[in-house]
Amino acid sequence: MxxxxxxxxxxxxxxxxxxxxxxxxxxxxxxxxxxxxxxxxxxxxxxxxxxxxxxxxxxxxxxxxxxxxxxxxxxxxxxxxxxxxxxxxxxxxxxxxxxxxxxxxxPVVVSAGSFEASDKAKGASLTPMDAMTVAGNGGDIANSLRSLPGTQQIGDKEGLFVRGGTSEEAKQFVDGTLLKSPNYGSVPGIMQPARLNPFLFKGILFNTGGYSALYGQALSSALILETIDLPDKSSATLHIFPMSVGAGFQELGRNKKSSYGINANYGSYALYNEVVKQQPDFFHSPEYIETDANFRIKTSKTGILKFYTNYGYNRTGLRNANVDSSDLLSAFETRGRNLYANLSYRELLSNGWKIDAGLAYNYNKQDITNKLEDGDHHQLFIPGFPYSNQNNTLRTLSNFAQARMVFTKTLPHNQALRVGAEHFYGRDEYSSNDSLTTLKDNLTAVFAETDVYIASNIAAKIGVRAENSGLLNKMNWAPRISFAYRFTDGGQVNVAYGIFYQKPELPYLVQNRTLTYAQASHYIINYQKKANNRLLRVEAYYKKYKDLVTTQPVTANDGSGYAKGIELFFRDKRTFKDFDYWVTYTYLDTKRKFLNYPYALQPNFATPHTASLAVKRFFQDINLSANLSYTLATGRPYYNIQNDVAGKPVVLNEGTTNLYNQMNLSFAYLFNLFKKWKHKDFSGIGFGINNVFGTKQVFGYNYSYSGLNKMPITQPAPRSYYIGLFMSFGIDRRDDFINEKL
Missing domain, CATH: 2.60.40.1120 (Carboxypeptidase-like, regulatory domain)
Structure with missing residues (x-):
């Protein structure tokens, strides 16, 4: 997108x-x-x-x-x-x-991640270029991380599905503050793009579980993003693609103590959808408008103030065949506006103290319209179920703000103590047809954490987090602890335990304001070793869920579940000259009772086996970058769940989708277009294809009310393509393209 x-x-x-x-x-x-x-x-x-x-x-x-x-x-x-x-x-x-x-x-720092007795010990710390050069990621940081173990290959919805958890259970944080709306508004069956430019960040830390007490309200995983401080030099960019055009600049102050920048982009798939036919009938092809601005000021030798803001608009309208009648159509349209702002401050204080502070604000408005139409696209109002509820409007209006402050004290022998607090304010309006519900919440959290080195080769991180929600009128306490032991050969074992809480999502709180937090307990052990430009990581885990939200027969915290599995990650940058590749394998055994599930079932977004391969090669003599990714996964379960005469949910039909099998390729030819210009340009032509073999991916089925008809949920087209021109003036990004410390 x-x-x-x-x-x-x-x-x-x-x-x-x-x-x-x-x-x-x-x-x-x-x-x-x-x-x-x-x-x-x-x-x-x-x-x-x-x-x-x-x-x-x-x-x-x-x-x-x-x-x-x-x-x-x-x-x-x-x-x-x-x-x-x-x-x-x-x-x-x-x-x-x-x-x-x-x-x-x-810390053992590698391009694919750094591993220590902390968040990084159980996650993979990536440079933006590491993540974004995975073929087929579509420019989305979260999507690119699906090439790492622990994630599920979900092609019909944006976000990360980690270790048996939904995408809502995987949260993103920017400089410590929660990124409330990381993607554009959801469209049924189609992944939506990310809002933020990946080159805003100097580091990406993906935690698939057991993350530190500094972060909360994420039941399954945390994607922790840290923005750059100052650019190396002033620069400008321009890109021209059939689906998107945009330009921007970054200006570094003469004293190299401040910078500012602006970017603007417009995207429309109207032309692309005319050339590459799509399965839905788009009466308004996906359209996006985005602008962002930033400034950064060094307040002292050790302090910096950073500000970033982003505005986005999106609109998509499509029609599909109605699952309840072959003569009717179902029309869906969404329009949205989003404003995000982040202000962060960092400074070293006296006596070994450091302060990290942040403010964040997010305004999000999304209007959704569903219509029942005839073959001539005229809206129909048919009394009686199931047609009577197929004409509806839904509006969500959210105002979210967060204030956060963390103090870090450096102790002897590289030990540290961190204490802090944060406050979340949320005001949400949920309007369905003529019904309007307004919810307000003030959630306050305090946390403390310490790094302890027990011996020269044994480290520990011990923390605790406490949260109180005014809306839920309840407090929780969440201990977090992890240990690391390093062997003399450089190998390292990490063990972690933690309890994690998360508020129910807005639609469920509208139905029942007495809901409480959902809870997950994480148990993790892994082994990792880096040597000779190779990295091996093996991890086993167990998660136990309680108080998950169920919606049938009534909305309540009656759900529970578990997830357990083994994951393998191997990266090799030595065996084959000029090649960088990694392979992953994920085994997942999970069941949960939640939403309308009548009992514990394997979730319809989870599959037992997933394997992936990512290969990168830069041909320096001809200035050609080539990237390949391939993923193979067993089928996902699907269910037809209906209420019986007593109003209780029952499974009327179930099965497993076909094997997920997808290869993506991308290439870039790189050159200098204006060699005699004072500000040298670094330009390129990029082109690529996703799902090279045109495999029909089935992600599940939509069932009719009678249960006699079902429609597969598939990709809009068997393959997707892109080609276009990008130019960068004034900055050489060779360090981005060639992995550091190869």
Missing amino acids: AALKYYALVVCIGLANYCLAQATIKGIVTDNRKHPLADASVYVKGTANVATTDSAGQFVFTVKEKGVQLIIASYIGFKETEKRIDINDTLVEINFVLQPEERALD
Whole structure:
């Protein structure tokens, strides 16, 4: 959808190096006792030139770059060392002496994630480029994370479905504050794009469970996003695609202590839908308007103030065959407006204290209209069930605000204490036809957490969080604890336990204001090891749900469930030259009684087995970026649940969809369009195809009231395509395209 503009940015920004002469760099890496370090990494920052030392600590590689370059050497358990050299000769010798870290249990930082006894120990910390260059992600950060273990391949709805949890149970946070509406308004059977530019963030931390006490109101997982501080230099961007056009700029102050920027984008699928026929009849093709602005000010040597705001408009209208009658049509239309603003402040205080503060505001209005129509698209009003309730309007109007403050005290031996509080204010209006309900809530949370190093190779994070909701009139206490043990070979074991709470969603609170929090208890153990540019991670978990919302026969907290499984993640950037690939496998066993389920069932969004492969290659000689992703998953269950004569839900029909099987490809040819310009451009042509083989993906079925008819929920078209031009002026993003510390 509209977020393809960001994917275009990823695959199209210029990356060119036309120097033909090569130089050889060689040397030795040792520790402070002059012992050689085998398998240490040595690389030229901003390039794909990398070497690994042999058993004698020696390395050698060739480079095309000339002039002053930054050479970096790194090794597990030692401080990273940098040296600047001037490459003018054909042979350059440089030696490194690495100093040991002050403590053995230092975070193991890799491109796919950093793992320690914290959020990062149980998640995958990605650079924006890592996430966004996964083929087929559509420019959506959350969608790109579906290539990691623990997530389900859901093609008919936006968001993350993690370890047996719904997309509403996976929350996103920007600089600590909750991102209330991360995606455009939902459309039945079609994923909607993300609202925020992925290059707003310098880091992406995806927690599939057991995250820290600093975050709450997320039952299954937390996607933690941290925005950049200041850009490297001023820049401007322009993209032209059949589905989207946009432009923007970032201006860095002369003193390099402030910056500001503006972006504007317009997206419409009217032309695309004329060329690539869609299964729904779009009477208004998906349309998006988006603008955003930001400024950043360094308030001192250690302090920074950052502001970001985003406005978005969306409209989509479509018709499908009516499941209850072959002669009738069901029309759906949605229009929405969203305003988001985030203000954050960070500063070092005296005596080892640091403050992180944030304010966030979100206004969201969504109007939805459903109509029953005849073959000539005239609205019909037919008395009697099930037709009498197929003409309706729904409006949701939400005002959300959050204030947050965290104080961190640095303690001896790299230990730390964090204490903080936050307040959420929400005012929601829910209008269905002529019925209007207004709900207000003030939720206050306090939390404390400490990092403790029990021994040189044993760490712990212990925390607790307390929340009180005025609307629910109830307080909860949520302990969180995790341990990490590092082996001498660099491998690490993490164990975590935590309790997590979440308020019911708005439609359920409208039906019953006496609902309480849903609860999940997480038990997690994993092992991970990084060595020789490879990463292996294996994790097992168990989740227990209680007080889930059920809607039949009445809305109440009568639900429960469990989820357990094993996950595998392996990333390899060494075996095959210039290739970066990862493979994942997820086994999930889950059942839950919630919504209208009469008893515990496998949720219709969950499947037992999922495997994925992501492959990336940059062909430096021809400036071509190529990316492939492939996912294979067993079928999802589907149910026809109806109420019996006593008003109780029963399962009348059930089954399993066909195998999910999808391959995506994307390419970008990168070049300089205006070589003689003072501000050098980095341009590209991006093109790609999703679901290359045209596999018919079935995500479930819609049943008629009688239960005799069912309609498959499928993709709008067997394949989707994109092609377009992107230009970036004034900034070289080579460090983004070539994974750091390859």
